[in-house]
Amino acid sequence: MRFLHLADLHLGKILHKQNLLEDQKFILEQILQIAAEQQIGAVLIAGDVYQRNAPSAEAMSVFSGFVTALAARHLPCYIISGNHDSAERVAYLAPLAQLSGIFISGADTAKIYTYEIQDAYGEIRLHLMPFTTPMQVRAAYPEQAEKIENYNDAIRVVLQHHPVDPAKRNILIAHQFLTGAQVCDSEELAIGGLDNVSAALFDDFDYVALGHLHGPQQVTRPEIRYAGSPLKYSFSEANQHKSVTIIEIREKGNVQIETVPLKPLHEMRILSGSFRELMEMPPSEDYVQLTVTDAAPPANAARALHTVFPNCLQTLFSNEDSGEAFFGNSETLPEKSDFLTLLTEFYAAQHDGAALTDMQNQIVREILEALDQKAGAQ
Ligand SMILES: [Mn+2]
CATH class of the missing domain: 3.60.21.10 (Metallo-dependent phosphatases)
Known part of the structure; x- marks a missing residue:
């Protein structure tokens, strides 16, 4: 038998x-x-x-x-x-x-x-x-x-x-x-x-x-x-x-x-690279664990990587210089923020913590309002 x-x-x-x-x-x-x-x-x-x-x-x-x-x-x-x-x-x-x-x-x-x-x-x-x-x-x-x-x-x-x-x-x-x-x-x-x-x-x-x-x-x-x-x-x-x-x-x-x-519905993979390298990988629905190796990755890196890997289960950040993880994983991802907050965080991460100037802030708000009106008119 x-x-x-x-x-x-x-x-x-x-x-x-x-x-x-x-x-x-x-x-x-x-x-x-x-x-x-x-x-x-x-x-x-x-x-x-x-x-x-x-x-x-x-x-x-x-x-x-x-x-x-x-x-x-x-x-x-x-x-x-x-x-x-x-x-x-x-x-x-x-x-x-x-x-x-x-x-x-x-x-x-x-x-x-x-x-x-x-x-x-x-x-x-x-x-x-x-x-x-x-x-x-x-x-x-x-x-x-x-x-x-x-x-x-x-x-x-x-x-x-x-x-x-x-x-x-x-x-x-x-x-x-x-x-x-x-x-x-x-x-x-x-x-x-x-x-x-x-x-x-x-x-x-x-x-x-x-x-x-x-x-x-x-x-x-x-x-x-x-x-x-x-x-x-x-x-x-x-x-x-x-x-x-x-x-x-x-x-x-x-x-x-x-x-x-056995062939699973989602494969499981472990990937590692700089934020840019990971963002440029072919999009995939696999269950992935990502390790971002940049010395100073953007503040919203985990969320951005989710657009390429929607089933990313864990994002780890390791500083290649020290070789140590210095920031938690995607389970500590902040709550969804509005666009202006995200943009402000992203700008700060890209400019050593600097805030948007009043004029930049004003321009972004105007663009967002225009977008909202356009969306409302459709
Ligand atoms: Mn068991």
Whole structure:
């Protein structure tokens, strides 16, 4: 059977004030197409369905639409909650969803939920392990609490209570940070590596569908794999290539893995240059981070750059001489000002802080009035 492995959807994510819901709808639509083209038999979602513990109504609606589309195509889907999710909220209506072939891990996060699916080679067991913490596992197994100091201990204890039949084909879906994996800025990890889990704990599984880290990657062997997020959720991911992972499992021991690239609605790029250089670049609707390198950029540089890059999410200013950022980013952009204020600021920036003379001010006002009258007459 062919499985499509996804993770870290982060529905409802807002990146530098940009709501990514349209990008997310677009990519989920593309994933549905890939599932059809690739003759997928089931979909795995390895946690972080939502960006927030209490997701927005819009994010919930997008998720509802996606799983409903899977069910309408008779594609079973196996879903666990991640560290960004509320296990209870993700599991809302789970018994009802199960009737349509959508299997969701439950509110008890110290537990593994197992389901079976049949293919030509027999039965495949899908083990759904929601994101869990040492505290939650200690509470579930108080007699072993003293032995649970970190995430590795916690996952070991959960797996000890869940024997796996090694004669069967077993897939684990989990959301944890495996030792040795590559991290980026949009994940929320524990400081000091307390959340490290050893891949050796997963030796019994034919494939481990992981979520948590946003860069697609394998850990220790090809069958222990992070699918990565379907979209870039931080500028640290600008150079990553997002994809979905497709696993083909035949007889026991025969697992083939490939990836299919995803093409986003908006690309993400990091650009740097003088104000003039950036203004002369080809206009683009990509999500960009701009670094303006002038020693003294115009006061309205961020706003002017928005005319070339309307989806600029972050404007940084670095003084090339000192090499240090000396002014904040576009999130601190002043409120919209009237034209005269903008012009005054622009003039001052271009003339070492000098103000318009009374005569210049008068001329500008007359021009503005004439423009207003002309606009009113139309
Ligand atoms: Mn995540």
